[in-house]
Amino acid sequence: MIARNRALMAALERILRAIGVACLLAVMAIVFCDVGARYLMNAPFPWSYELIGMYLMPAMFYFAVSDTLAADHHIAVDLLRPAMPPWLARGVEVLGGLAMAGVFSVIVWLFASSSLEKWASGAVVMGAVEWPSWIPDAIVALGSAVIALRLLGRAVGHALSLVTGKALIALPARVEDH
Amino acid sequence: MLAASIVVLLFLLLAGGVPVGFSLAIAGAAGLLAHGGFGLLSGILSTTSISTVSSYELISIPMFILMAEFVILSGIADNLFRAAAVWVGRVPGGLGIATALSGAGFGAISGSSTAAAATLSATSIPAMLEQGYEPRFACGVVAISGTLAMLIPPSIALILFGIIADVSIGKLLIGGVIPGILVTFTIVLTVLYLVWRDPSRAPRGDGHSLREKVSSLRGVWAMIVLFGFVTGVIYLGIATPTEASALGAGGAFAIAAASGRMRGGKLYAASLNALRSTAMIFMILVGAHVFGYFFTLTGVTPKVVAGIGALELPPWLVIAVIIGILVVLGCFLDQIAILVLTVPVMLPVVQAMGYDPVWFGVVMIVAGEVGMITPPVGLNAFVVARYARRPLSEVFVGAWPHVLAHFVLIAVLVAMPQLVLWLPSRML
Amino acid sequence: QTSLRVADSLPVGHFFAEQGLKFWIAEVRRQTNNAVEVQHFPAEQLGKAKDMFQLAMTGVADIAYVVPSYVSDKMPLMTVSELPGLASTSCQGTRAFMKLVRGGVLDKQELAPNGFVVLFGAILEPYQVYATRKIESLESINGMKLRTAGAAQGATIKALGGVPVNMAAPDTYESLSRGTIDGVVFPTASLLAYDLPSRLKGATQDVSFGTVLISYGISQKKFLSLPENVRQAMLSAGDAAANNVCTFLDNGVAANRAKIAAAGVSFTRLGEADTKKLAGIAATVQKDWAAALDKRGKPGTEVLEAYVDALK
Ligand code: NA
Numbered sequence: 001m002i003a004r005n006r007a008l009m010a011a012l013e014r015i016l017r018a019i020g021v022a023c024l025l026a027v028m029a030i031v032f033c034d035v036g037a038r039y040l041m042n043a044p045f046p047w048s049y050e051l052i053g054m055y056l057m058p059a060m061f062y063f064a065v066s067d068t069l070a071a072d073h074h075i076a077v078d079l080l081r082p083a084m085p086p087w088l089a090r091g092v093e094v095l096g097g098l099a100m101a102g103v104f105s106v107i108v109w110l111f112a113s114s115s116l117e118k119w120a121s122g123a124v125v126m127g128a129v130e131w132p133s134w135i136p137d138a139i140v141a142l143g144s145a146v147i148a149l150r151l152l153g154r155a156v157g158h159a160l161s162l163v164t165g166k167a168l169i170a171l172p173a174r175v176e177d178h
Numbered sequence: 179m180l181a182a183s184i185v186v187l188l189f190l191l192l193a194g195g196v197p198v199g200f201s202l203a204i205a206g207a208a209g210l211l212a213h214g215g216f217g218l219l220s221g222i223l224s225t226t227s228i229s230t231v232s233s234y235e236l237i238s239i240p241m242f243i244l245m246a247e248f249v250i251l252s253g254i255a256d257n258l259f260r261a262a263a264v265w266v267g268r269v270p271g272g273l274g275i276a277t278a279l280s281g282a283g284f285g286a287i288s289g290s291s292t293a294a295a296a297t298l299s300a301t302s303i304p305a306m307l308e309q310g311y312e313p314r315f316a317c318g319v320v321a322i323s324g325t326l327a328m329l330i331p332p333s334i335a336l337i338l339f340g341i342i343a344d345v346s347i348g349k350l351l352i353g354g355v356i357p358g359i360l361v362t363f364t365i366v367l368t369v370l371y372l373v374w375r376d377p378s379r380a381p382r383g384d385g386h387s388l389r390e391k392v393s394s395l396r397g398v399w400a401m402i403v404l405f406g407f408v409t410g411v412i413y414l415g416i417a418t419p420t421e422a423s424a425l426g427a428g429g430a431f432a433i434a435a436a437s438g439r440m441r442g443g444k445l446y447a448a449s450l451n452a453l454r455s456t457a458m459i460f461m462i463l464v465g466a467h468v469f470g471y472f473f474t475l476t477g478v479t480p481k482v483v484a485g486i487g488a489l490e491l492p493p494w495l496v497i498a499v500i501i502g503i504l505v506v507l508g509c510f511l512d513q514i515a516i517l518v519l520t521v522p523v524m525l526p527v528v529q530a531m532g533y534d535p536v537w538f539g540v541v542m543i544v545a546g547e548v549g550m551i552t553p554p555v556g557l558n559a560f561v562v563a564r565y566a567r568r569p570l571s572e573v574f575v576g577a578w579p580h581v582l583a584h585f586v587l588i589a590v591l592v593a594m595p596q597l598v599l600w601l602p603s604r605m606l
Numbered sequence: 607q608t609s610l611r612v613a614d615s616l617p618v619g620h621f622f623a624e625q626g627l628k629f630w631i632a633e634v635r636r637q638t639n640n641a642v643e644v645q646h647f648p649a650e651q652l653g654k655a656k657d658m659f660q661l662a663m664t665g666v667a668d669i670a671y672v673v674p675s676y677v678s679d680k681m682p683l684m685t686v687s688e689l690p691g692l693a694s695t696s697c698q699g700t701r702a703f704m705k706l707v708r709g710g711v712l713d714k715q716e717l718a719p720n721g722f723v724v725l726f727g728a729i730l731e732p733y734q735v736y737a738t739r740k741i742e743s744l745e746s747i748n749g750m751k752l753r754t755a756g757a758a759q760g761a762t763i764k765a766l767g768g769v770p771v772n773m774a775a776p777d778t779y780e781s782l783s784r785g786t787i788d789g790v791v792f793p794t795a796s797l798l799a800y801d802l803p804s805r806l807k808g809a810t811q812d813v814s815f816g817t818v819l820i821s822y823g824i825s826q827k828k829f830l831s832l833p834e835n836v837r838q839a840m841l842s843a844g845d846a847a848a849n850n851v852c853t854f855l856d857n858g859v860a861a862n863r864a865k866i867a868a869a870g871v872s873f874t875r876l877g878e879a880d881t882k883k884l885a886g887i888a889a890t891v892q893k894d895w896a897a898a899l900d901k902r903g904k905p906g907t908e909v910l911e912a913y914v915d916a917l918k
């Protein structure tokens with residue numbers, strides 16, 4: 001069961017990060033074309049500023065934040081880690097992971113409800129285009145839900161490792177291990 | 179009392195190895211919860227968790243990081259430093275000096291220190307290590323050289339200061355020029371001093387003939403074209419500095435494609451790397467904001483500053499204390515959070531003593547540079563550690579001599595405000 | 607004793623905080639015998655401009671700064687105040703706006719349903735076009751890349767053959783110097799704050815390319831929890847503050863314009879035909895705004911008509 005959940009998490013993160021990469025490259029391409037169209041033809045895209053700021057930027061962060069954690073790419077202060085006994089390192093992982101999962105869960109709750117509310121009321125931001133405002137909130141809620149699950153799974157894994165004394169889940173492999 | 183316990187909690191989390199962005203968010207959330215209950219916490223989270231990352235102006239961070247990834251992918255970064263080694267290899271610490279100079283050059287097109295540090299790490303650290311430089315020496319000079327981007331115009335930090343303090347942005351940006359050059363010299367002198375004290379830190383490269391020097395440039399033209407392109411689109415008025423970051427990424431993409439090294443998988447891998455580094459930095463920004471709002475709501479900063487005012491100290495000592503506070507805050511807060519937190523309360527104190535706000539803005543940024551490379555939160559050190567795949571502790575240790583040198587320079591800028599103010603005063 | 611947290615995103619010392627908020631605070635304290643304490647968090651200390659409404663609704667701040675165009679998904683009708691071609695002075699627009707939020711149509715249709723009370727607000731002077739070239743007539747705007755803010759300003763410039771460009775205000779200085787843009791649509795105060803006059807040559811005068819509304823408000827829930835005398839004082843101080851800030855603005859325009867002119871910017875009054883043409887374009891933008899809202903089931907036309915009425 002653990003293996004199946006883990007595979008499901010990884011698949012979710014793979015999909016979201018692929019969307020994140022697409023957003024990143026889209027920002028590059030849109031700004032490139034926007035500037036070109038403005039300079040050469042005096043015809044910039046009126047929608048690019050809002051599309052990038054409102055939709056693509058949050059998507060780049062929230063669709064990547066969990067995958068970044070899975071890859072241990074979130075920078076941490078690693079001065080003391082090598083000197084810590086495994087039980088302490090796992091204890092920190094459990095407590096820190098649960099606390100952060102809590103923060104992200106609050107974010108999920110806040111943004112899922114505001115997204116539903118905005119969707120139901122048909123709220124739009126009036127710019128060059130009428131931008132539905134439930135979409136950014138849904139992006140935040142979805143990305144936060146995935147990382148909250150990832151953090152929770154890790155905390156449980158470390159807690160079980162502590163209790164059973166078996167290394168069911170590895171400690172984060174950060175730069176000093178290479 | 180609450181603020182003190184929250185700071186202790188933050189340090190415990192950081193020391194325990196919890197990621198920096200998470201530590202800031204957890205400590206800040208705990209503080210908000212204790213200070214104003216769940217309503218306050220959810221109110222802050224419902225705004226800051228989205229508004230921090232939904233800004234068009236922020237694209238320069240992912241775009242300059244993406245540009246760096248594509249430059250690495252194309253292989254021209256190696257060529258650049260091979261050429262640099264040919265040209266300055268005979269000078270003691272030559273590659274370190276080249277790093278400082280390219281940091282200044284890159285700073286003239288980039289407003290973000292972290293992007294500059296990412297690009298420099300990707301290009302110069304491998305070259306220095308290959309030539310047998312001491313790793314911590316190499317990491318230190320790259321970390322400090324990256325900070326030049328926030329002093330030499332364009333600078334996101336100076337623009338932010340201008341907005342918060344309502345000070346002329348044009349004058350602020352011009353005010354950063356001379357200090358930027360001075361910082362570059364300071365880095366070069368520190369490199370020369372370190373190499374003079376211990377020549378084994380930076381083995382001397384071989385000498386080369388003029389013909390070899392000229393021909394070494396052949397592998398570099400793409401880089402020069404790219405830098406020229408980014409600088410050109412800004413100065414020819416084709417794009418804003420923010421947009422230029424995306425054009426730079428596009429240009430680097432084209433160069434990587436032309437190099438024949440970009441197959442589908444590599445394009446995805448490079449983009450994914452850039453995406454993850456962006457997520458890492460944005461997570462720190464979000465965490466720093468949550469933590470910063472706790473500090474603001476509990477009124478910690480104004481209390482500290484009001485305390486200073488009550489002491490009736492001589493102005494230079496007040497400035498010294500303020501710079502001390504900025505450096506200490508820089509030890510655990512992001513530069514943007516520091517500006518937001520301190521400018522509204524510090525600027526009135528400084529102006530009341532007759533100091534110029536443009537001067538104060540520039541000095542704040544120079545002090546902020548120190549914060550970028552000091553533990554435990556030093557964004558540039560993080561970026562260097564990540565890109566060079568070196569331990570963070572090594573970067574912090576290597577940056578230490580530059581921190582000391584910076585303090586000397588700050589003292590000079592405090593003693594001679596004209597160094598900052600002369601150039602803006604020439605503007606109409 | 608009532609203690610209130612006020613949040614805004616204005617720079618320290620910004621005229622709106624000085625002439626509006628500080629005036630309002632002093633007036634409330636005077637009317638209540640200092641029964642109200644105010645803690646002010648300026649310069650985005652509690653959040654960005656677009657966060658402010660939410661901060662007030664969640665109680666992070668008690669009173670927050672609200673600019674309708676930043677929260678157009680929550681307060682689309684309030685953006686009526688920012689349409690081009692309506693108020694010709696700050697006070698004319700401000701007084702009309704205050705009528706609509708004190709029990710008028712904006713209060714009924716938008717503020718009350720959102721659970722929000724506007725304490726005071728003011729409409730800035732009509733925005734003008736400022737360009738790096740001289741402006742002889744409306745024809746000069748044809749082909750110019752102009753930094754605009756908001757959909758209505760953009761539509762107006764586009765109708766004149768100009769090219770609206772989105773850009774953060776702090777980027778305008780460098781962009782003008784290098785020709786990335788040919789001009790900006792700004793009020794005089796912002797033009798001076800961002801140090802732009804030395805980069806510019808021409809400007810329009812006495813027409814309206816739209817404007818911006820700045821207001822301070824409080825959630826209804828918090829408002830109703832306050833003692834009756836404090837509520838009364840907050841509303842009457844609000845009327846006085848709105849009046850104070852718009853008078854300050856209108857009195858300042860001439861002096862600001864003189865400063866800008868002294869830096870080498872020549873102001874042009876449009877000819878009769880051009881004035882008519884611009885009024886026609888503004889009327890189309892207003893109608894399009896109302897129609898878009900009507901289509902979404904919001905009373906756009908009703909609010910526009912009420913505002914035009916209140917301006918008289
Ligand atoms: Na720079």
Ligand code: NA
Nearest residue numbers: 508549552555
């Ligand atoms: Na630091």
